Amino acid sequence: MARRMMSRLGQWSSYVFAVDFDTNSDPIYFALASKQSERPQVFRNVLADEKCYSLHVQSDDKIERAKFYGGLKKKLSKELPPECTILEMSIFQPNVKDSVIKGYFLKDASKSSATERVLGELLRNDPVYVCSYLCGGEDRQWSQHLWSNTEDGWVEVLEKYCVVPAEKPVHHPSTLSIINYDVFYSFEDAYKVLQQCVDIIPESKAVLELVDQRLESKEKTDFPVIVIEGLDATGKTTLTESLTEALGATLLKSPPQCLSPWRARFDTEPPLIRRAFYALGNYLTAGQIGQEARQAPVIVDRYWHSTAAYAIATAVGGKLGNLPQAGSEVYGWPGDLLRPSLVLMLSLSSQERMRRLQVRGQDKTMEEEELEANHLFRQKVEEAYQRIEGPACITVDASPSPDQVLQQVLLLIREKCHL
Numbered sequence: 001m002a003r004r005m006m007s008r009l010g011q012w013s014s015y016v017f018a019v020d021f022d023t024n025s026d027p028i029y030f031a032l033a034s035k036q037s038e039r040p041q042v043f044r045n046v047l048a049d050e051k052c053y054s055l056h057v058q059s060d061d062k063i064e065r066a067k068f069y070g071g072l073k074k075k076l077s078k079e080l081p082p083e084c085t086i087l088e089m090s091i092f093q094p095n096v097k098d099s100v101i102k103g104y105f106l107k108d109a110s111k112s113s114a115t116e117r118v119l120g121e122l123l124r125n126d127p128v129y130v131c132s133y134l135c136g137g138e139d140r141q142w143s144q145h146l147w148s149n150t151e152d153g154w155v156e157v158l159e160k161y162c163v164v165p166a167e168k169p170v171h172h173p174s175t176l177s178i179i180n181y182d183v184f185y186s187f188e189d190a191y192k193v194l195q196q197c198v199d200i201i202p203e204s205k206a207v208l209e210l211v212d213q214r215l216e217s218k219e220k221t222d223f224p225v226i227v228i229e230g231l232d233a234t235g236k237t238t239l240t241e242s243l244t245e246a247l248g249a250t251l252l253k254s255p256p257q258c259l260s261p262w263r264a265r266f267d268t269e270p271p272l273i274r275r276a277f278y279a280l281g282n283y284l285t286a287g288q289i290g291q292e293a294r295q296a297p298v299i300v301d302r303y304w305h306s307t308a309a310y311a312i313a314t315a316v317g318g319k320l321g322n323l324p325q326a327g328s329e330v331y332g333w334p335g336d337l338l339r340p341s342l343v344l345m346l347s348l349s350s351q352e353r354m355r356r357l358q359v360r361g362q363d364k365t366m367e368e369e370e371l372e373a374n375h376l377f378r379q380k381v382e383e384a385y386q387r388i389e390g391p392a393c394i395t396v397d398a399s400p401s402p403d404q405v406l407q408q409v410l411l412l413i414r415e416k417c418h419l
């Protein structure tokens with residue numbers, strides 16, 4: 001392990017470390033250097049005299065990294081002393097895609113050695129790098145100390161680096177690993193992830209067998225395909241059902257009904273695996289759309305916009321402004337996924353949407369809980385919806401009565417799809 005870490009360490013001097021001290025401000029960025037920096041200290045204003053540590057997942061296997069990282073926060077929250085604050089952290093090379101190594105930064109205000117004991121255990125048993133941070137000397141310079149295992153199981157400091165301030169990068173580190181980690185832009189890329197999960201998630205095999213039997217979808221459809229999108233309780237189910245009746249259309253949804261037995265199982269997985277599952281759901285639905293749009297118009301309840309918007313909003317940390325700019329490739333449509341004729345996004349005030357959620361009283365998915373609890377997440381989902389292209393969505397005011405919304409949407413469909 002030490003040898004492997006030594007080879008990786010050489011690269012760390014070109015990496016920047018980002019610690020999210022709170023979601024409403026920029027992360028603290030720092031780098032490592034072999035000598036002290038003349039510039040003011042990185043942590044002076046955010047750390048008192050807590051002991052600080054960081055741990056990063058170091059496996060080269062994307063699935064193993066995602067699975068381990070997915071369970072790490074729960075493990076730390078359970079085993080670390082309550083006085084130890086756990087903060088999101090990443091190491092990355094600015095503007096280098098896929099360079100992000102995710103981890104946690106620990107501010108330990110406890111007086112016990114419990115944190116060091118837990119980290120020593122992790123180091124011995126799991127694919128992690130563990131570091132401690134010390135503030136020394138009269139100029140209170142910070143240094144990072146990388147831990148390693150010795151043969152007789154003790155922890156020793158393998159390497160020491162000076163911690164120096166780093167420039168704020170152009171792109172927030174969380175935006176560097178969206179493609180093929182949070183959002184999949186081809187069937188093959190999503191399919192490969194579930195193939196690699198067959199040994200650890202047996203349900204993947206059943207999902208892949210269904211996907212292997214999917215209907216091929218053509219580029220063009222004989223009848224229009226209209227997707228209805230929107231946050232939970234904006235009225236999608238109500239509208240899609242009345243639209244289907246009014247147009248003599250076929251109603252489909254994504255993920256399709258045939259994936260229902262496994263959806264809750266994949267909702268518990270880390271983003272890499274969960275989003276691959278939803279992406280494959282879109283390809284299954286696309287095959288059904290191609291088939292059904294030969295005979296009649298097709299209405300779809302959620303499709304690509306939901307998959308991409310929720311994934312991007314979940315992946316991008318910190319402020320709303322950290323979202324990739326409009327026009328970024330992350331908002332592009334997968335080249336091999338059937339494009340609908342029209343995408344309508346139902347928009348509603350938060351108050352009315354909450355009222356309707358209460359009235360409906362269904363149990364909520366984890367993401368619905370998150371939408372309710374987290375105004376910033378909801379803003380990111382809505383903003384990501386608006387930035388997705390190929391086709392972009394058209395916003396519809398969903399606050400009038402069900403019938404008025406239906407009439408408004410029928411007018412739009414007649415105008416845009418000549419139905």
Ligand SMILES: Nc1nc2c(ncn2[C@H]2C[C@H](O)[C@@H](COP(=O)(O)OP(=O)(O)OP(=O)(O)O)O2)c(=O)[nH]1
Pocket residue numbers: 230231232233234236237254255278279301302303306307308310311365366367368
């Ligand atoms: N359909 C769909 N939902 C996704 C995707 N990624 C995340 N989600 C989340 C968004 C919502 O929190 C939840 C939506 O679940 P459903 O597809 O069952 O929507 P449904 O229309 O039943 O819920 P709603 O009526 O909108 O409250 O799943 C995705 O790719 N497709």
Ligand SMILES: Nc1ncnc2c1ncn2[C@@H]1O[C@H](COP(=O)(O)OP(=O)(O)O)[C@@H](O)[C@H]1O
Pocket residue numbers: 230231232233234235236237238239356357359360398399400401402403405
């Ligand atoms: N235009 C509307 N005005 C008032 N209530 C509505 C309207 N559309 C739907 N509802 C009600 O709001 C709740 C959520 O609607 P639903 O169609 O389930 O939304 P979604 O499918 O987007 O979650 C339901 O109780 C529904 O009866």
